[in-house]
Amino acid sequence: MTTPAIKGQAGLTGNSAIAYGMKQINPDVCAAYPITPSTGIVEEFSGYVADGAVDTEFITVESEHSAMSACIGASAAGARVMTATSSQGLAYMWEMLYIASGMRLPIVLTDVNRALSAPINIHCDHSDSMGARDAGWIQLYSETVQEAYDNLLQAVRIAEHKDVMLPVMVCLDGFITSHAIENITLINDADVKEFIGEYQAAHPLLDTDNPVTYGAMTLPDTYMEFKHQQSKAIARSKDVVSEIGKEFGKKFGREYGLMEKYKLDDADAAIVILNSAAGTTKVAVDELRKAGKKVGILKPRLFRPLPYREIADALRNVKSVAVLDRVDSMNGFGGPLFNETRSALYELEKRPKVISRIFGLGGRDYKVKDAVQVFDELLKIADTGKVESLTKYIMNKES
Amino acid sequence: MATLKELAKQDELFSGGHRLCAGCGIPPIVRLVLRSANAPVVATTATGCLEVGTTIYPYTAWRIPWVHSAFENAAATISGIETAYRAFKKRGRIPQDKNIKFIAFGGDGGTYDIGLQALSGALERGHNFLYVCYDNGAYMNTGIQRSGATPFGAATTTSPAGDVIPGKQELKKDLTRIVVAHNVPYAAQGSPHNWADLSKKAEKALKVNGPSFLNVISPCPLGWYSKPEESIEAAKIAVDTCYWALYEVENGVLKINYKPKQKRPISDWLKMQGRFKHLLKPENKPLLDRMQQYIDTEWERLLSLEGKII
Ligand SMILES: Cc1ncc(C[n+]2csc(CCOP(=O)(O)OP(=O)(O)O)c2C)c(N)n1
Numbered sequence: 001m002t003t004p005a006i007k008g009q010a011g012l013t014g015n016s017a018i019a020y021g022m023k024q025i026n027p028d029v030c031a032a033y034p035i036t037p038s039t040g041i042v043e044e045f046s047g048y049v050a051d052g053a054v055d056t057e058f059i060t061v062e063s064e065h066s067a068m069s070a071c072i073g074a075s076a077a078g079a080r081v082m083t084a085t086s087s088q089g090l091a092y093m094w095e096m097l098y099i100a101s102g103m104r105l106p107i108v109l110t111d112v113n114r115a116l117s118a119p120i121n122i123h124c125d126h127s128d129s130m131g132a133r134d135a136g137w138i139q140l141y142s143e144t145v146q147e148a149y150d151n152l153l154q155a156v157r158i159a160e161h162k163d164v165m166l167p168v169m170v171c172l173d174g175f176i177t178s179h180a181i182e183n184i185t186l187i188n189d190a191d192v193k194e195f196i197g198e199y200q201a202a203h204p205l206l207d208t209d210n211p212v213t214y215g216a217m218t219l220p221d222t223y224m225e226f227k228h229q230q231s232k233a234i235a236r237s238k239d240v241v242s243e244i245g246k247e248f249g250k251k252f253g254r255e256y257g258l259m260e261k262y263k264l265d266d267a268d269a270a271i272v273i274l275n276s277a278a279g280t281t282k283v284a285v286d287e288l289r290k291a292g293k294k295v296g297i298l299k300p301r302l303f304r305p306l307p308y309r310e311i312a313d314a315l316r317n318v319k320s321v322a323v324l325d326r327v328d329s330m331n332g333f334g335g336p337l338f339n340e341t342r343s344a345l346y347e348l349e350k351r352p353k354v355i356s357r358i359f360g361l362g363g364r365d366y367k368v369k370d371a372v373q374v375f376d377e378l379l380k381i382a383d384t385g386k387v388e389s390l391t392k393y394i395m396n397k398e399s
Numbered sequence: 400m401a402t403l404k405e406l407a408k409q410d411e412l413f414s415g416g417h418r419l420c421a422g423c424g425i426p427p428i429v430r431l432v433l434r435s436a437n438a439p440v441v442a443t444t445a446t447g448c449l450e451v452g453t454t455i456y457p458y459t460a461w462r463i464p465w466v467h468s469a470f471e472n473a474a475a476t477i478s479g480i481e482t483a484y485r486a487f488k489k490r491g492r493i494p495q496d497k498n499i500k501f502i503a504f505g506g507d508g509g510t511y512d513i514g515l516q517a518l519s520g521a522l523e524r525g526h527n528f529l530y531v532c533y534d535n536g537a538y539m540n541t542g543i544q545r546s547g548a549t550p551f552g553a554a555t556t557t558s559p560a561g562d563v564i565p566g567k568q569e570l571k572k573d574l575t576r577i578v579v580a581h582n583v584p585y586a587a588q589g590s591p592h593n594w595a596d597l598s599k600k601a602e603k604a605l606k607v608n609g610p611s612f613l614n615v616i617s618p619c620p621l622g623w624y625s626k627p628e629e630s631i632e633a634a635k636i637a638v639d640t641c642y643w644a645l646y647e648v649e650n651g652v653l654k655i656n657y658k659p660k661q662k663r664p665i666s667d668w669l670k671m672q673g674r675f676k677h678l679l680k681p682e683n684k685p686l687l688d689r690m691q692q693y694i695d696t697e698w699e700r701l702l703s704l705e706g707k708i709i
Contacts, residue, residue, distance in 0.1 A: 028483060028486040028487065028490070029479065029482050029483050029486050031478075031479060031482075055486075055489060055490065056486070057482045057483075057485055057486040057489070059478055059479065059482050059524065060524065061475065061478070061520060061524075062516060062517070062519065062520030062523070063516060063517075063520070065471070065472060065475070065517070066472060066474075066475035066478070066516075066517050066520055066521075067475075069468060069469065069472035069475035069476050069478075069479065069517065070475050070476065070478045070479030070482065071479060072468050072476060072479060073443065073466065073468070073475070073476035073477060073478065073479025073480040073481075073482075073483070074479035074480060074482055074483040074486075075479070075483075076466050076468075076479075076480070077441070077479065077480040077483035077484065078483060078487070079479075079482075079483035079486055079487070081479075081483075095469060096468070096469065096472070099468050099469060103468070205441050205464040205465075205466060205480055206441065206464070206480075206483065206484055206487060206493065206499065207464070208439035208440075208441065208463070208464055208499060211461065211462060211463050211464045211465070212464055212465075213454055213459035213461055213464075213465050213466075214465070214466035214467070214468075215454075215466050215467035215468055216454035216455065216456040216457075216458075216459060216467070217450065217451050217454055217455050217456060217467075218455075218456045219455065219456075222456050222457070
């Protein structure tokens with residue numbers, strides 16, 4: 001396989017852009033296992049390894065459980081480590097996700113979002129990463145190929161920041177983003193190298209002159225201190241994400257914050273939504289704005305840690321909000337994004353009405369007309385103050 | 400090979416003061432293996448007695464870099480560490496003349512059962528590491544539950560000797576053969592009672608280029624219902640009955656390291672251990688015979704392979 005020469009502007013799929021970003025990062029170790037729709041990342045990266053375009057040591061593990069275990073071993077050894085997966089693969093890693101964050105290892109994982117079985121389905125929804133939302137990983141969501149690429153580069157800095165030292169998961173939508181070609185702006189290799197810098201672990205296992213014990217057993221008298229420190233570290237990461245997003249903007253012209261507010265300032269009604277479906281919703285907003293309707297979008301980029309104050313602040317003046325989850329929490333109160341957004345809003349003295357809509361499970365289409373319908377409903381709620389259905393599935397089945 | 404005197408003079412890499420039981424076979428095995436490395440060692444341990452008993456925060460018995468991450472993944476964890484080492488060497492972040500050894504320790508549960516996939520993967524990929532399985536024949540840390548390594552007939556908390564079912568009804572899995580089937584450069588079975596044999600094997604295992612494996616019988620007074628002061632004797636009798644054969648497979652060639660002049664009957668080993676008490680009752684004679692027959696067949700098989708490429 002020959003390595004494509006990509007410079008500046010390039011038409012790339014999400015998977016290719018992530019693989020290319022990984023090539024530029026040139027981590028010490030990568031351990032990964034194939035699963036649709038993230039397989040392309042692993043394949044393309046293997047090509048870079050085979051061609052000598054990177055000198056990363058690539059471990060072709062026999063499972064995702066071992067992928068994360070090997071990442072943990074390599075990271076504790078002091079290496080800069082990356083992996084990618086989807087769906088069942090992330091679920092299979094679940095036990096090890098908590099261990100990576102609990103041991104404060106700055107591993108970067110790309111999750112190409114895909115539905116969880118059963119029934120088996122290879123298409124996009126967020127049940128995989130949302131199932132891991134309490135695993136202690138920082139989670140960055142990406143609407144586009146460009147955002148996924150930019151998030152990946154920033155993830156390395158966030159994870160390895162001395163005030164953070166936690167693993168980061170970069171999420172992008174399976175097929176919709178992973179397999180669609182988008183024209184994106186790439187950063188040149190030297191600038192990437194300079195931006196990410198070198199990683200020097202504080203207590204690497206490979207420093208045999210200064211032996212350390214990782215993963216000791218704790219009893220009730222110390223476990224909670226570890227968890228408290230971890231909790232404070234992930235809380236601190238919020239400011240680090242902002243800082244690095246700003247620095248990235250200064251250097252490369254694309255600034256990132258904790259969330260994107262799209263025509264939200266004067267909006268009466270807002271949709272809160274993650275990843276690629278935000279793009280579809282933007283089209284609906286533009287159409288409705290033309291017709292004089294005051295509608296907008298809040299698209300969180302950072303979901304863990306949840307920037308709950310900033311979310312409440314962003315929605316402070318909105319009258320009605322629909323939170324669209326691409327996952328159900330199966331008889332919880334709406335989906336996770338709804339649940340947490342609504343909870344964040346509770347701090348406001350004057351709260352908007354908030355409804356939950358579940359959409360797009362297992363790759364079900366979400367179209368501009370669906371967003372328009374939700375906005376119509378929201379504008380009615382804004383007028384009347386009455387909610388007809390608090391939680392609902394957007395089935396969107398025409399045939 | 401180092402003499403016992405020389406071994407005793409070396410720095411202790413695995414300190415006393417840990418919380419493993421009196422009579423536990425694990426500490427002598429670990430100490431001996433670590434002393435045979437003659438180089439800096441980085442180790443990992445699967446969840447189990449060794450891990451729990453040596454690293455209760457803020458204490459650690461390990462004077463080498465050590466990590467525990469989970470139960471079923473010691474081989475995958477060491478794969479990552481060893482790979483990071485190769486990456487650093489390639490990139491000049493570790494001096495070329497520095498030679499670190501990598502060892503994964505796991506109990507029989509973490510190795511024969513839940514960790515078999517990770518072990519197989521790591522062996523197949525050919526990482527440069529030694530995997531040491533301490534085989535005490537059950538999940539001891541969680542209270543003596545049956546494993547794939549539990550001997551036929553043994554009573555455990557999940558295979559109790561009941562009125563209808565007299566202990567474990569399945570034969571032990573032959574893990575060493577499974578490992579050998581991966582065509583690793585070195586695999587062997589050892590016992591803590593024969594320190595010279597075990598330390599020679601550890602030295603060899605740590606010298607080869609590629610994965611190596613040691614399966615070491617590890618007496619457990621708590622789970623075997625045996626006397627702590629008789630642990631080393633129990634290991635010796637396991638070998639003298641040929642229940643636990645001392646052999647090695649080096650580059651495919653099988654060598655038996657010890658052949659008892661007079662093979663002792665298995666009942667000699669069973670009667671030291673409360674977990675086999677029921678097998679010695681007259682009505683269970685057929686079970687005892689079946690166990691003896693299995694051991695005889697396996698020993699004959701091994702003898703027939705002696706000196707051959709297997
Ligand atoms: C995935 C998982 N399943 C179960 C356990 C519970 N567990 C911890 S140690 C152990 C048994 C260990 O047995 P073995 O490997 O034989 O080592 P020993 O306890 O004898 O040292 C079990 C079942 C666990 N920690 N993780």
